[in-house]
Amino acid sequence: MAKKTKGNKVLVTLKCSECGTRNYYRFKNRQKKYKLDSSKYCPKCRKHTEHKESK
Structure with a gap:
């Protein structure tokens, strides 16, 4: 899941x-259940895009 x-x-x-x-890493509170x-x-797309949490 997450480190x-x-x-x-x-x-x-x-x-x-x-x-x-996968471009970015962030810290998240473990007790929060939302993503x-x-x-x-995004350097590959060369524009601002929506980035979502993944495994």
Whole structure:
């Protein structure tokens, strides 16, 4: 799933919704049950796209 870190934080991967490449890593609170999503720059698509949390 996600790489564990100390405390309640977990390292998760953000994946581009258009091309599927994994470009970003973020820390997330382990107790939150929602998936992260944000608009980030994808170097493969060369534009800002929606990036969602993946395994």
